[in-house]
Amino acid sequence: MSAFTFFAPYAMILQNEAEDGFKGMLPRGAARFFGNFPDARRDIFGTMSQRTISAARAHTLDLTQGPITGTMLRFALPMIAGNLLQQCYNIADTLIVGRFLGADALAAVGSSYTLMTFLTSIFSGLCMGCGAFFAICRGRRDDARLRQGIFLSFSMIALLTAALWAAVCLWTHPILRLLQVPTAVYGLMYDYLTLIFWGIAATFLYNFFACLLRAVGNSAVPLLFLGIAAVLNIVLDLFCVLVLDLGVAGAAAATAIAQWASGAGLLAYTLLKMPHLRVHRADCRLNRALAAELARFSLLTCLQQSVMNFGILMVQRLVNSFGAAVMAAFAAAVKIDSFAYMPVQDFGNAFSTFIAQNHGAGKTRRIQDGIRSAVRVCLFFCIPVSALVFLFARPLLTLFISPGEAEILRIGAEYLRIEGAFYCGIGVLFLLYGLYRALERPGMSLALTVISLGTRVGLAYLLAAVPGIGVVGIWWSVPIGWFLADAAGVLYYVFLLQKQRKT
Numbered sequence: 153m154s155a156f157t158f159f160a161p162y163a164m165i166l167q168n169e170a171e172d173g174f175k176g177m178l179p180r181g182a183a184r185f186f187g188n189f190p191d192a193r194r195d196i197f198g199t200m201s202q203r204t205i206s207a208a209r210a211h212t213l214d215l216t217q218g219p220i221t222g223t224m225l226r227f228a229l230p231m232i233a234g235n236l237l238q239q240c241y242n243i244a245d246t247l248i249v250g251r252f253l254g255a256d257a258l259a260a261v262g263s264s265y266t267l268m269t270f271l272t273s274i275f276s277g278l279c280m281g282c283g284a285f286f287a288i289c290r291g292r293r294d295d296a297r298l299r300q301g302i303f304l305s306f307s308m309i310a311l312l313t314a315a316l317w318a319a320v321c322l323w324t325h326p327i328l329r330l331l332q333v334p335t336a337v338y339g340l341m342y343d344y345l346t347l348i349f350w351g352i353a354a355t356f357l358y359n360f361f362a363c364l365l366r367a368v369g370n371s372a373v374p375l376l377f378l379g380i381a382a383v384l385n386i387v388l389d390l391f392c393v394l395v396l397d398l399g400v401a402g403a404a405a406a407t408a409i410a411q412w413a414s415g416a417g418l419l420a421y422t423l424l425k426m427p428h429l430r431v432h433r434a435d436c437r438l439n440r441a442l443a444a445e446l447a448r449f450s451l452l453t454c455l456q457q458s459v460m461n462f463g464i465l466m467v468q469r470l471v472n473s474f475g476a477a478v479m480a481a482f483a484a485a486v487k488i489d490s491f492a493y494m495p496v497q498d499f500g501n502a503f504s505t506f507i508a509q510n511h512g513a514g515k516t517r518r519i520q521d522g523i524r525s526a527v528r529v530c531l532f533f534c535i536p537v538s539a540l541v542f543l544f545a546r547p548l549l550t551l552f553i554s555p556g557e558a559e560i561l562r563i564g565a566e567y568l569r570i571e572g573a574f575y576c577g578i579g580v581l582f583l584l585y586g587l588y589r590a591l592e593r594p595g596m597s598l599a600l601t602v603i604s605l606g607t608r609v610g611l612a613y614l615l616a617a618v619p620g621i622g623v624v625g626i627w628w629s630v631p632i633g634w635f636l637a638d639a640a641g642v643l644y645y646v647f648l649l650q651k652q653r654k655t
Contacts, residue, residue, distance in 0.1 A: 212369030215509040216291055220518065221525045227371050228502030232495040234362075234375035237382040246487050248389050249403055250552045255480045255560065257400050258552070260340035262483020263333065264404075266468040268348060270458070274316060276359045277457030278309045280501070281450035283363030284589050287505045290368045291512025295428055297442070298368075299435040305446050306360060313356040320349055331465070332472045337479070344400040351408035357415030361422050364429065366505055373421055377414045385410035452594035456585070456601045463605030467612050467626060474623050481563035484552035489571050492541050496533055496579040499526070504586030511590055523587065530579040541572030563623070570627040577634030584641035596644060600637045607633035 213227050246265075250258040282305040289298040320327065324345055333341055362374035385406055392402025422429060471482045503526045510518045541548070545568035546561055553560050581604060588596040608629045615625020 212365075213371070214369060215506045216513045216515055216518070220522050221529065224499075224502060224506050224522065224526065225529070227366075227369065227506065228499045230371040230375040231366065231498040231502050234371070234378045235494050235498045236491065237375070237378040246483065246552050248393050249400060250480075250484065251554070252393060253399060255553075255557065256336050256476060257340055258483055259334075259476050259479040260337045260344055260400055261403065262486065263331065263337070263468060263472065263479060264341055264344045264348060265483070266465055266486070267327070267331070267345070270462055270465045271316065271320060271352065272355050272359075273457040273460065274454055275309050275313045275356045277454035278305075278312065278450040279356075279359040279363040280457065281453030281589065281594060282309070282360075282446060283367045284453070284504065284508045284592075284594075285446055285449045286364055286367030287508035287590070288512035288592075291509035296435070299429065299431050300437075300439060300442055301446055302364065302429065303431045303435050304439070304443050305450065308443075308446070309356065309360060309450070313353060317349065317352045320345075320352075324349075331469050334472065334476055334479075336476060340400050344404045347401055347404035348408055351411035354408070354411040354415035357419050358411070361415075361418040365418075365422065365426070366501075367508070368426075368429070369505075369509075370426075371502070374418060377417045377421070380417065381410040381414035384413055449589075449592075449594060452598050453589055456594065456598040459598065460601045460605055463609045466609050467629075470612055470616055470626060471623070477560050478563055478623055480553070480557075481549075481560045482567065484549055484560075485564040485567040485571075487552065488541065488545075488548050488568060492537050492572065493534070493575050493578055496530055496575070497582045499529065499533070500579075500582030500586040503583055504590045507587055507590035511592070523583075526583055527580070530583055531576060534575040534579040538572050538575045541575075542569050545569050545572065566624065567627045570624075571630055574631035574634060577631055577638055580638045581634055581641070584638065584645075587645070588641075596641070600641050603640050604633040604637035607636050 213223070215223055215227060217223075246258065246261055249261045282301065285301055285305075286298055289295075289301065324342060328338060328341060328345075358374075358377070365371070365373055388406030388409055389403055392398045392406050396402055398405070468482075471478055503522070506522055506526075507519055510522065545565040548568070549561050549564045553564065555561070581600065584600055585597045588594065588600075611629035611632060612626040615621050615629060616623060618625060
């Protein structure tokens, strides 16, 4: 992790202190001059005039006001578009690598994606948990507590990200051996990971400031920086792989550079354009009660994300044991699978911010109306997407796999037809995750993840060992886990409603 990454919030403090000091050094005549121009006045020096704050807030959306469905969709659409663009990072790698470097390279990049998803889920989960806290502060209009939370959470997550980066760099070989990576793929996967790990700090930067901006109602700017990064990633992928002939290492370097463009860019935007979010010296103190509250939000959400992706990683390990053909099919199919349900996942995150802001504002009726609206939107999206993926599984796979790879296409299509029929299950599950995180019950989100992934991993290993079922058992374990977790989440919400009525 770079020093730039770690000291970002402290740069906010130094900037504000320096600006205040500079303002005090102005001659009296100059001070009067700036006093006559309130619009230009403290905006130039960064100290927050009311107009500056109002201008910054104008770029945010108050989710406690306005039509419920329209407000949620208006907030969610940039998040959906942004995450679809983020998928372009790995889709670009997968498509270019699969088409131009062969099945072994595709298997290496696909397996690396699963590992990186697990690793980044640790600090992205921390950021998501803090984002719920930020949104509640926004609903309560408590900017001072929000800034204190920004300082404490950034410091904590930056340290953990640095430790994670050091650990994976030191233990790359043991990790690959744990995943049972075949010999034919091992060297390629190691080359890819060696470079892609340099993007971990950048991914943390993007996740933190994206969660912060979304929590205060700005979901458009994270989309802008992801769009820039996605285009940059594709251009660099083509240049590094096709022109420079750098193989999988070139694809990894392209992705890491693009990640830094989005992470550093979003940090700079927040520093320059959102002055009411800048951390001041007075905000930089250890508030134990606040630190404990942040830890409750962030650590449980981190555990939820980590458990979810660790379960997926264990499934990847089982898939690897079936050989390179199954690995390649799984790598391509998972990209399509993730791309298909990614919009409803992001809608779940937007829904969580909606619930958190209204929970902070104490608007219980609006929360209940929002839940009903969100379920309708989720089903409206998932049903047609399930039909499309089920019907066009094989043509979609040919985007990543050569039409001549008949066995890989058959395995991948089998996976997509099983998963694709049940996207409603995961759509509702994403809403439940967001709901309990926003209602300050992140432990329930963790419990639902354990149910879903525990079922998935346990059934996958059990069914895969049965003669005549094999790898198909891995595919069927996924929707079964989704629906069991959905049932538990809905029953718990009914319990909460009954408890609320009695009090």
